[in-house]
Amino acid sequence: MPERFYGIRHHGPGSARAVVAALDEQRPDILLVEGPPEADTLVKWVADERLVPPVALLGYVADDPRQAAYWPFAVFSPEWQAIRWAADHGVPVRFFDLPYAYRLAVEDEPADRPERPADPIGELAAAAGYDDPERWWEDVVEHRGAPAFEAIGEAMAAIRAESAEDPADLVREAHMRGVLREVRKTHANPAVVCGAWHVPALTAKVTAAHDTALLKGRKKAKVTFTWVPWTYGRLASWQGYGAGVRSPGWYHHLFTTPDEVVTRWLVAAAGVLREEGVPTSSAHVIEAIRLAEALATLRGRPLAGLAELTEATRSVLCEGDELRVDLIGRQLVVSERLGSIPDDMPAVxxxxxxxxxxxxxxxxxxxxxxxxxxxxxxxxxxxxxxxxxxxxxxxxxxxxxxxxxxxxxxxxxxxxxxxxxxxxxxxxxxxxxxxxxxxxATAKVAEQARAAESLAEVTPLVEACLLADLPDAYPAVLHALDTRAALDADVAHLMGAVPPLARTLRYGDVRGSDVAGLRTVTSGLVARICAGLPGAVTSLADEAAQPLRNHVDAVHAALAMLDDEPGAVAAQEPAQAERAPRSLRDRWLEALDGLAGSDRTHPLIAGRVTRLLYDGDRLDAAETRRRMGLVLTAGTPPSDAAQWVEGFLAGGGLLLVHDTALLSLVDEWLAGVAADSFTDVLPLLRRTFGTFAEPERRSIGERVRGGAVAASPAPIGLDHERAASVLPTLGILLGREIHHVSE
Incomplete structure (x- = not known):
């Protein structure tokens, strides 16, 4: 009996059923399937019930795993069903496509080669008057049982006659014909399952010499194959998989549902909606079934397809809500099913x-x-x-x-x-x-640490070692950290490294990690920051002051987590205070004190560190008011004073709510700003007060309006009409309306 060719549509449930029926009739003595021959040894796993589709053959270059390819199979894939039939009947199986090791070389050829039609099935659908290839295939194949393999082969031959040949396909088909010649010598009744596109080439009369010439000189790479789990989402054509289908979940339903296809589908759709809390009754399902079947009848279709079911679902079950339609599409039409493989499957x-x-x-x-x-x-x-x-x-x-x-x-x-x-x-x-x-993970982190060129590249690795519990990677990471910190003179870079280090020190015990070696490195880093800060804040441009202020805040918050350092605890004992080492936080606050008292410090930074010292009980209220009073004087440029206030008040507005004296200082300074400078100062102050919570702004406004703030003596000859002109602006600044100068 001569061989038989079954030209199928990849991942077509109708093709799958038809192939199984044809194999039952033919009873071949060997099965040839389109696929990589390097995977022949993996065919035996298809008989293992633990290999559950969707799965894929994964092939990769042993020396460069990034060069890889997948051959996916679903339960409704004709190739999968053919292999399962062969496994159940003891029939040997061979993949007979061009070896993947050779195809790597083919794919290196120029990209401007002629291409076959993007979708041969689409060509047939268009010839039949269909604008949707999926619908044509459903009508002609999926809903009618067995396809006419000979007729499909003839149709493909007609399309190929009008299309430019793809050199890659010609090479693949030359190899396939060579395998066929070899099989014919040992088997009398082979069956061939391949994409319908290839059938005309495999049945054509081509000499062995011609095929040998095409295959001559092909490179070969060392490749490895295994089975891996796959998903229906990755099987979908919109994911870029050329042989994929748009609705794998629907095709799974078609293949696995023996009867009542429409009813079972809509019942499942109703179940999806119920799980999301959408009330869906049996009456909804009955009406949706009637609508889907009526649409199929009007359109002359043998069975309601996905298009009709989707329209019925949208109209009846979802009541026009596209979000619900999309939900059903994700969970049913695509259905993110994940396959599984046996535990003892060959793998790295x-x-x-x-x-x-x-x-x-x-x-x-x-x-x-x-x-x-x-x-x-x-x-x-x-x-x-x-x-x-x-x-x-x-x-x-x-x-x-x-x-x-x-x-x-x-x-x-x-x-x-x-x-x-x-x-x-x-x-x-x-x-x-x-x-x-x-x-x-340990080896990779150590490699990254050694290759890091900057402190910013090393610092995240310290926290990564903590989170992933990689104690053996710490020596390499700490060495790299120490080296990069010693070579980096940028104080901003050093400050950026402190927060992750502090988190690692503070919370290492939570994860049971040993981080003792990190404390010395962090201590040295903080010492370098404290020494370099005075120079970093001198002659600082306004645009650079804000990022540095953010670094100051981050380091301050980070070191606040380490105030239980052993040195700090010891320093609390009066008898030992003199010889106990200062904590990192103590060193930091002393450095901030020096910045706050220097007239060379940028005003935004000076105001911020003054606030941090006040919050840290290093400055009392009286000293804080004195320092603010020195800044908010007529001798200080209004823009500098505004930046100082912005830095000081960045911690929130509650301070002004509870400290009337500080609020009075700000109020008096604001009232005394000259008109020509006020428009320059206003954006800075508006930005500052805009960060306050609404209750804070309301309380400040009420205090100002209620006279809780000591008012400055009114100048002689006050022009109330002119004074009232600034009330709208002042109201915007304070976040409430002011109706009269007396307020």
Whole structure:
């Protein structure tokens, strides 16, 4: 019996059913399937019930895993069903496409080669008068049972006769014909399952010499293959997969539902809506079924297709709400189903270690995004957190932090988890760093530390070692940190390094990490900052003052977490105060005191450090008022005074609410600003007061209006009409209306 060719549509459920029926009739003695022959040894796993589609064959270059390709299979893929049939009937299977090792060389050819029609099925649909290839295929194949393989082959031959040949296809088909010639020598009844596009080329009369000439001189790379889980989302054509379909979830339903296709689909759609709290009754479902079937009848279709079901769903179940339609589209039409593979599947050691940890930590990969809240006081959640952080360091972003709570030192972390098939190749790439997740992450962090060229590149690695619990990476990271800090003379860079270091020191105990070696480095860094700050704030341009003020605030907040340092505690004992080492916070506050008292300090920075000293009980109220009074005098340029006030009040408006004397100073200074300078000062003050909370602005306004602030003596001959002209501006500044000068 001569071989038979089954030209199929990749991932077509109708083709899948038809191929199985045809194989039952033919009973071939060997099955040839379009696919990479390097994966022949993996065919046996298809018979394993633990290999659950959607899955994909992953092929990659052993020396460069970034060069990789996937061959996806769904349960409704004709190739998958053909291989399963062969496994059930003891029939040998061979993939007979051009080896992937050769195709790498083919793909290096010029990109301007002629291309075949983007969608041959679309060509047939257009010839039949359809504007939608999916609908044509559903009508002709999916809803009518077995397709006419011979007729489809003839149609493809007609399309190919009018299309330019693709050199890559010609090479692939030459290899396929060579395999066919070889198989014919040993088997009398082979079956061939391949894309319908290739059937005319495989049945054409072409000499072996012609094919040999096409294949001559092809390069070959060393490649490795394995099975990996896949998702229906990645099977969809809108993800860039050329052989994909737009609605894999719908095709899964078509293939796995033996009867009542329309009814079962709409019942499932109603279930999706109910899970989201949308009331959907059985009456809704009945009416939607009637509408879908009526539309199919009017359009002359043998069965309501996805288009009719979507319209019925939109009109009846969703009542025109497109958000609900989109929800059903995501969960049913696409259906982010994730396949699975056996635990003992051949894989890189790193992938096997990750699989073992996923089982131990009860953290199952899922295609749909889900939230995960962790309590780091529980060993299980702490282990999950460390695994997710380690994977992120390896470029496997399975989990994305929903917030930075873990970095802020709380016992809780929130994550968004979503597994995508591409992580398989990321694990292959990361496998060069180690055979386990922890050793690979340690090696990669150490490599990054050694390669870092600036302090800003090293600092995040310190916190990464804490979050991922990589104690063996600390020596390399701390050495790099010490070296880069010693070479970096930019105080802003040094200040930017302090917050993550302080968090690591303060919260290392929360995660059970040993961070003792970091304290010396941090202490030296703070000492260098304190020594360099006076020079950094001298002759500082206005545009550079704001970023530096932000650095000052960040360092101040970070060191506030370390005020329980052993030296600080010891200094609280009077008898030992003289010989006890100062805490990092003490050194920092002394440096700020020097900045506040220097007339060379930029006014924005001077005002800010004065406020920090006041809040830190290093300045009492009387001294603070004295310093503000010195600034808010006629001898100080109004713009400088406004910047000082902006820096001082950046901590919030409650200080002015509770300290009437300070409010009086600001009020008197504001009243005395000359008219020609007021318009320059106003934007700065408006920006400052605009940061206050509404209750704070209201309280300040009420105090000013109620006379709680000591009013300056009215100048002789006050022009009330002219004075009233500034009331709208003053009202904007204080955040409330002022109707009379007396207010």
């Amino acid at each position: 050691p790193l992938a096997r270690d990750l699989a073992a940890q996923q089982r131990t930590l009860r953290l199952k990969p899922e295609a749909l995004e889900r939230a995960l809240d962790l309590d780091l006081r529980r060993d299980l959640d702490l282990g999950r957190s460390r695994l997710l952080h380690r994977l992120r360091l390896l470029g496997v972003a399975w989990g994305e932090p929903a917030d930075r709570a873990g970095g802020k030192g709380t016992f809780r972390e929130s994550w968004r988890l979503r597994w995508v098939p591409e992580f398989a190749i990321s694990l292959v790439e990361a496998g060069g760093y180690g055979t386990t997740v922890v050793t690979a």
